[in-house]
Amino acid sequence: EAGVAQSPRYKIIEKRQSVAFWCNPISGHATLYWYQQILGQGPKLLIQFQNNGVVDDSQLPKDRFSAERLKGVDSTLKIQPAKLEDSAVYLCASSLTGAVAEAFFGQGTRLTVV
Amino acid sequence: GQQVMQIPQYQHVQEGEDFTTYCNSSTTLSNIQWYKQRPGGHPVFLIQLVKSGEVKKQKRLTFQFGEAKKNSSLHITATQTTDVGTYFCAGVNYGQNFVFGPGTRLSVLP
Numbered sequence: 001e002a003g004v005a006q007s008p009r010y011k012i013i014e015k016r017q018s019v020a021f022w023c024n025p026i027s028g029h030a031t032l033y034w035y036q037q038i039l040g041q042g043p044k045l046l047i048q049f050q051n052n053g054v055v056d057d058s059q060l061p062k063d064r065f066s067a068e069r070l071k072g073v074d075s076t077l078k079i080q081p082a083k084l085e086d087s088a089v090y091l092c093a094s095s096l097t098g099a100v101a102e103a104f105f106g107q108g109t110r111l112t113v114v
Numbered sequence: 115g116q117q118v119m120q121i122p123q124y125q126h127v128q129e130g131e132d133f134t135t136y137c138n139s140s141t142t143l144s145n146i147q148w149y150k151q152r153p154g155g156h157p158v159f160l161i162q163l164v165k166s167g168e169v170k171k172q173k174r175l176t177f178q179f180g181e182a183k184k185n186s187s188l189h190i191t192a193t194q195t196t197d198v199g200t201y202f203c204a205g206v207n208y209g210q211n212f213v214f215g216p217g218t219r220l221s222v223l224p
C-alpha cells in the first residue's frame with residue numbers, strides 16, 4: 001500500500017514570498033490533515049478535510065494560509081506571504097474516516113524562511 | 115480550547131531501564147492515540163485507546179487510558195536503543211478534533 005506522498009521535501013524561500021505544498025493521501029482515505037510542526041514541538045493541526053469539505057480550520061492563519069482539496073483527493077497548502085515564524089515542517093496525514101482511525105503521515109516538507 | 119500536556123519533556127535512560135511518559139487532557143476524550151517520531155522522521159501510529167481504564171500491550175510497551183478518559187500513559191520495559199525518539203499522545207475529543215501533546219523525547223544510552 002502506497003503511503004502519503006508529499007512534495008517538495010525541502011523548500012527555502014525569502015520572507016514575503018509565496019510557497020505551495022502538495023499532498024497525495026492514501027487511496028480511499030476520506031480525511032486529510034495538514035499539520036505544522038515547529039522544531040521541538042508537537043504537530044499543530046492547521047486544517048482538516050473530510051472528502052473535499054473543511055471540518056476544522058480554526059487554527060489556520062487565514063490571512064496568509066490557504067488550503068484546498070479538490071475532488072476530495074489531492075490537497076495543496078499555500079502560504080502567501082511567508083513570515084520567518086512559518087519556518088517549520090509541514091506534515092500531511094490521512095485517515096480512513098475522521099479521528100477514530102489512525103492517521104498516516106507523509107514525510108513532510110521542511111520549510112525555511114530567510 | 116482543548117489542551118494536551120505531556121510529562122516529562124525529556125527523559126534520558128540507560129539501556130535496559132524502564133521509561134514512562136504521561137499525557138493529560140483538559141477535556142474528556144473520546145479516544146487517545148499514541149505516535150512515535152524518530153529523529154528526522156514523521157509520526158508513526160502506535161496504538162489507539164478507546165475505553166475507560168483500557169490497558170493494551172505491544173511487546174515491551176504498555177499503554178493505559180485513565181478511568182476518567184482524561185489521561186493516559188505509555189510505559190516501556192527494558193528500553194533498547196531502537197526506542198529512541200519522541201513519543202506523542204494525541205487526544206481526540208467528541209468533536210473529532212485531533213490535538214497532539216508536545217511530546218516526550220526519549221534518549222537511550224547504550
